[in-house]
Amino acid sequence: DYLIKNQSNMVMFIERMADLLGAKASEFKVFQKIENQKNEIITILETIHEGMLAIDKKGYVTYCNSNSEILLKTTRVELVGSHISLFMPRTPALNVLDKGEGYTEQEEIFKHGQRSFHFIVTAKPIINNAETTGVVISFRDILEAHKLVYNMNQRNIKYTFHDIIGDSEAFVKSKNQALRVAKGNSTVMITGESGTGKELFARAIHFASLRQKGPFITVNCGAIPENLLETELFGYEKGAFTGAGEKGKQGKFQLADGGTIFLDEIGELPLHLQVKLLHVLQNKRFERVGGNNTITVDVRVIAATNRDLEEMISKKTFREDLYYRLSVIPLKIPPLRERINDIPVLMKHFLEKYNIFMSKNIIDFSNYVYGIFCNYDWPGNVRELENAVEYGVNMTYGDEILIEAVPPKVRSFYNPAKTIDDNLTLQDQVKKLERDILLKKLAEHGDSPEGKLAIANDLDISRATLYRKLAEYKLG
Known part of the structure; x- marks a missing residue:
């Protein structure tokens, strides 16, 4: 009798509980979305080659990426929570807090303890409700910046085998073999220890080939976070994931169409991407992440590694079928010793x-x-x-x-x-x-x-x- 008499109240209670649970579920979804976006932003900041710092309105460091630790020769524990002036004394970035106006590519010299630092610095204000609440500082070593400019200029130069220095018997043998196979379209697997010049060989092969007027695109499979590598290689369609650009993005394979793609550190490629790469090698086509349209490409693949891929095959960490697809022309570069x-x-x-x-x-x-x-x-x-x-x-x-x-x-x-x-x-x-x-x-x-x-x-x-x-x- 009690339930019958209070039926309307019970229904109202259940409806309110349902609304509350629904609101909590929506709140959880929003929280998850924010958390995912935060993780994506952190991954991007950790991928950037510059040092990145954020300071609050009092000048205390609230965030730093890994490169800032390396450049300032300190640790994240020492940086976060400390005043920026401890590491960048008299930095003009502090003036941005007062004026609300940032600056770009400014040369700055700091002395911290016994060390001197020479950086190129960019500082931009963080604005909330028309108030400057902090500053984001990006910086890089000036010598590294000069080297980057030099290397970028070098990348526009047509490399030939004459530019690869070395006349020892073993090295000349490798150069001659590379020159012989340059005119073809077969995949090349360059093996050798770190620092032996595998990319130089790849460039020389490209510029000695019939594809020399086409693009030469490099991808370091070991330097790109796994969750970004697929989109880097194959691109993505608009709306493919949170934060995806409105127009989508071409991947490196599409950019290399008509030319050569150099896949460095191929041994670091995750297994699920090995399957997709094998498909591209076999069929010369692929789909972007989040897309259904098939993209056809004409690309020569040159891969390189300093790892023992045959051992990786035995451990099931590298696909045997992909190994043979990539190793049509094996090329070994001798170590300097x-x-x-x-x-x-x-x-x-x-x-x-x-x-x-x-x-x-x-x-x-x-x-x-x-x-x-x-x-x-x-x-x-x-x-x-x-x-x-x-x-x-x-x-x-x-x-x-x-x-x-x-x-x-x-x-x-x-x-x-x-x-x-x-x-x-x-x-x-x-x-x-x-x-x-x-x-x-x-x-x-x-x-x-x-x-x-x-x-x-x-x-x-x-x-x-x-x-x-x-x-x-x-x-x-």
């Missing part, structure tokens, strides 16, 4: 590059530095060698790079206390250094008869003695 004769030539090349870059006029390296470089293992290969030369140019104020200007890691490797082999006699150690000096002179003068005469004069030895020593060390 297997092409010692090329080291002096590369040293000269990078010295010339960074002389121009830093407006210096350093003439050469000391013989001892040549000896150190020729005996170091170079686990980072040509890239590490270039960095070592760049370090030396930075640290040198005279006209010769001396032992003091060699990076500590490389210098310590050649420390006699650490590197002398008890099984080698003093005479053998002397021969080792003598060979290094001859390598340096060959790089400087060449191995023509005129070049060898110049070497003999430099070393104050007869041509007969020089020829004997070259034969002894199998240098010519």
